[in-house]
Amino acid sequence: MMTRRAIAAALIGLCGLAGPAAAQAPGEAARAAAEAIAAAQARLEAAEGARDRVAALTATVRAFEAGLAGIRDGLRAASLREAELSARLDARETEVAQLLGVLQSLGASEAPQRLLHPDGPLGAARSGMLVASVTPALAQRAQVLRRDLEDVATIRALQQEAEATLREGLAGVQAARADLSRAIADRTDLPRRFTEDPVKTALLIAASETLDSFAAGLSEIPAGPEGRSTGDIGDRKGALPLPVSGTVLRGAGEADAAGVARPGIVVATQPQALVTVPVPATLRYRGPLLDYGLVSILEPQPDLLFVFAGLGTVFGEIGQVLPAGAPVGLMSGRPPSPSGDGALSPASETLYIEVREGAGPVDPLTWFATDKG
Template structure:
């Protein structure tokens, strides 16, 4: 037996893979296909007369495909580390046995059958070797499978990272195009009453209260309470009247979401206010048909104007932030909730004359 083959047999004592791979070539193929579909959607959006809706769909497709790819890359890396640690834990035993078997391999087969205690002892030694050889072959096969799994994991990581890099670049281009499409729409002149409310109010709550006192805008029929869409996908950083990072208790929710997240209308409504407000960036106030007001604060770019109707799920604007490099996207701990670099969106709901807890109005858990 050659030294390299002998080493392979001995390394097999570290055992076969302890668990099924967390990422497979099929996973990578599926994610890459989704990325390709997102690219086709982006190409189709460029030729659309109104590019906003198809660009939003393409961005959503990219984000989903990239999240799947990220899972493949992280899973492959985790599996490679797991197998490597399994082998490392048996390193001392492996090295000692390797030395012994290398010594045996240098002894010619006829000499292996000789024994100083005589023919009977030689026969017994031969029987032991006969039983040992198939066991070593089985261990070598197990090790070969383990080593192939390590190589598969490494290939998945390399190819997945390459796909992530190209996908993130395409996602950045799609976001740029969406920004251009939004800017090209032009903004409607907001009602004077809404502008006055924005100038006079000193807090978001005061702004919402002032708008609530004005005549309604004929809001669209809203989804029932408990059926609203979350405007962004993220996590609740501060609940209703819970202290935020600064210790302030606000009558709304503070959501953390990935940079440049699309902000969507929770329900069919009328836009009562859409403009910058104090330190909150852009603020959008929506009114449903029953007079319920939804305040969304913290947008970096607007896609709607005051006085316009919006449908449930329609784009309202984007959060701020920057595009991530591939290394950041892979290494930071939680891409679905901002990959460690959260932007924030504040939500306040006024119903029945005052602020209420927004959480029960939304369908399911966020994130």
């Protein structure tokens, strides 16, 4: 049996461990993302009768991607929170056992023992004051434990609901991407600045050993009498949206794992993510190029080229003038299955973005804005 001194020490130690109330359980972001998925599904159905199906489907794919990103973020946050709470509860097993020992000791004491104290009435009074002072703290501690247990249960329910929404969203975005590809193939309403000369393009590719030489040769191919762009976009410098949803993984001039440094930036993104035109631009080239994979090169204004490399699918016809927000391709990679396989995997594809002004490259972040400013 524990002595009264041991009981007092245990109670004081247990009460001293009482912490602040548990943080608000994560879930708001996941709920908002679920609403975005539902809205995207409705938009996909409405796109069937849209006057401009390409624009409607592009917006639909973007909405799905935003919703899926929110669901993924919410699930990761929920998993981290659950792990944190579980670890905290596991660590409290000793505290709970200690508390039970205290209560058992108090409960096993006979009535005369509880009324008497070796130090007489004064010691008994002090013991009573000690118990009275620690009881509210014990109740508060129990409340914190109960709240943590409730948080774990809430988070697990949220995860199940979010995973079901994630599966629906993955199926929806795949359907929207397929519809978008068909709508682009059927599109005939875009203006053209020039008609591609396949022979000149093939000769230029064969003669080019670097992106520099290809871009220089491309600028020498005339774009037709109507000009090469839709106007000056200098006033939007530094404020253009990235062409794909993702995170800048490597800045201009930073070396990769192989020690190769390039003047463009690398954006990490999800498989099959949609890549769009940030501003109206003429499509100067699309297709394979050197070791860059599939490439789209856009010309928003004279002496300015945007190079997007590493695509899995490219859209559009060379010479077309694409409106802002128009799709130019999809990233490569295998999309997660609607069953949820790989749905929470980190961004695994990378888009290389290079901006060329005049005769050479510039840091793309002088033109594009990111969420980090």
